[in-house]
Amino acid sequence: AQKITQTQPGMFVQEKEAVTLDCTYDTSDPSYGLFWYKQPSSGEMIFLIYQGSYDQQNATEGRYSLNFQKARKSANLVISASQLGDSAMYFCAMREGPGNYGQNFVFGPGTRLSVLP
Amino acid sequence: DAGITQSPRHKVTETGTPVTLRCHQTENHRYMYWYRQDPGHGLRLIHYSYGVKDTDKGEVSDGYSVSRSKTEDFLLTLESATSSQTSVYFCAISESVQGEETQYFGPGTRLLVL
Numbered sequence: 001a002q003k004i005t006q007t008q009p010g011m012f013v014q015e016k017e018a019v020t021l022d023c024t025y026d027t028s029d030p031s032y033g034l035f036w037y038k039q040p041s042s043g044e045m046i047f048l049i050y051q052g053s054y055d056q057q058n059a060t061e062g063r064y065s066l067n068f069q070k071a072r073k074s075a076n077l078v079i080s081a082s083q084l085g086d087s088a089m090y091f092c093a094m095r096e097g098p099g100n101y102g103q104n105f106v107f108g109p110g111t112r113l114s115v116l117p
Numbered sequence: 118d119a120g121i122t123q124s125p126r127h128k129v130t131e132t133g134t135p136v137t138l139r140c141h142q143t144e145n146h147r148y149m150y151w152y153r154q155d156p157g158h159g160l161r162l163i164h165y166s167y168g169v170k171d172t173d174k175g176e177v178s179d180g181y182s183v184s185r186s187k188t189e190d191f192l193l194t195l196e197s198a199t200s201s202q203t204s205v206y207f208c209a210i211s212e213s214v215q216g217e218e219t220q221y222f223g224p225g226t227r228l229l230v231l
Contacts, residue, residue, distance in 0.1 A: 004159075033218050045160075045207060045222035052216060091159055095211075095218070103148055103167060103211070104175065105220070107159035 003027065004092055004108035011113050013082045020067070021077040021111045023092030033095040034075040036066065039110070040088040048090075051075060079113075087115045120144050121223040123208050129229045136195040138226050140208030148211045149191040150175075151183060153204040154225075160207065166191055198230045 005024045013019040025034065036048040051059045051066045059066040067076040079086055092108040120143035130136050140149060148167055152160040152175075162175030164183040172183050180202060182194045195202055208223040 035218075035220060037220075037222075043205070043225055045209075045225075047219050047221060050218050052218070093160075093220075095220075103150070103165050103173075105150065105152075105160075105162050105165075106176070107152075107161070109157060109159045 003106045004094055006092055006108040006111050008111045009109075011111055012116055013079075013113065014116050015084060016081055018078060018080045019082055019113065021079070021090050021092075021113065023075045023077065023108060025073050025075060025092075025094045027073075027094065027096055029096045031097065034066065034068070035093040035095065036064070036075075036077045037091045037093065038086075038088045039091065045091075049077070082115045084115050084117060087113060089113075121208060121210060121221060123206075123223040123226050125226060126224065127227045129231065130198050131231050132199055133197050136198050136228065136230075138193045138206055138208075138228070140191045140193070140223055142189055142191075142210050144210075145188055146210040146212055147188075149185065150209040150211070150220075151181070151191065151193045152207045152209065153177065153202075154207060155204050163193065163206075198228075200230050202228065203230045204228060 003026050032053045034051045038046040049061045049064045051068045058068050063080045065078045089110045091110045094106050096104045122141045124139045150165040151163040154160045161177045163181050166172045166185045184192045206226045211220040
């Protein structure tokens, strides 16, 4: 079974508009972390935002926010005021385990975002 | 970028030859990881390390071994390379500061096994 599901292979958004990239996860571990990464066409992996399973508030980082709905096991990334430079592949990932020794990371297949001028 | 370098950045090798990829970090991070990235699969964890000489297997560890004799270096070895191991390999570190976790990646190594 897929542990991380990203149902949108590709997305388009108009410049300056907001966009939501979907991510659902599956784990029975009570302690986990959720991450989003950006991979531009140049190939590097860029960390964007993190949400811990015990965090009460949604994480925010500049124009990025993570819409964390624990009961639904979803961790959608919201990008506000899209810019042309946001065009990239976006990956959702989960770290299972308490973080001290168990460090199993699982990535989703990614969503390709294209920002239109 | 957390001071992560990978070497070599590109490599072409032949089936059956041994290959070692090196990941080097300069900031004394405890956790280090090796991933491979293939089209349609995102990134998949090969092995990770939680300290010197402490390593564990990830999702796709078959055909790979790792070693970490120093904090700063994490080596990935393909004992006998196969064409299915053609991929882009990423090294990463993770850190946790006051409960906030981050994971930073190296620039990647493109490996082609002929």
